[in-house]
Amino acid sequence: MGYIPFFLTLGGFIMLFFIVVNSTFKNKKQRLVWLSGQVFTIMYSLDNTLTQPTSEKLDEVHVAIESFRRHKEDLKKANPEVFENELLPTIKSLKLAKAAYNQLLEEKPYSFIAKIMGHQPLS
DSSP states (O other): OOSHHHHHHHHHHHHHHHHHHHHHHHHHHHHHHHHHHHHHHHHHHHOTTSOOOSSOOTTHHHHHHHHHHHHHHHHHHHOHHHIIIIIHHHHHHHHHHHHHHHHHHHSHHHHHHHHHHTOOOOO
16 A cells, blocks of 8 residues: 555646646647737738638648748738738747747657647647
């Protein structure tokens, strides 16, 4: 009976750590999807010829950043004030959130849990 409580406590701690880390990754993914949606919304308000994505997937993060890079000059000419005050801070937040997500995936205890739970780094 001496080691059973120790192993139960250790197992509970490990399970709780897995749950917290998985929840953290899910929240970061939701924030990335939300920020990419905001970027597309602002870009569409500046230029109606751009298409907005219909799905809210994590793949849209890369599409949003690439679309911004391609149409940066056109969007700046359309409305410089909205570009500077709304679009640039949002795209910077998106890039920072993406970098933070990828950095968290590379750290040792989190990378092990991310592999088990199926979280992939963003390109």
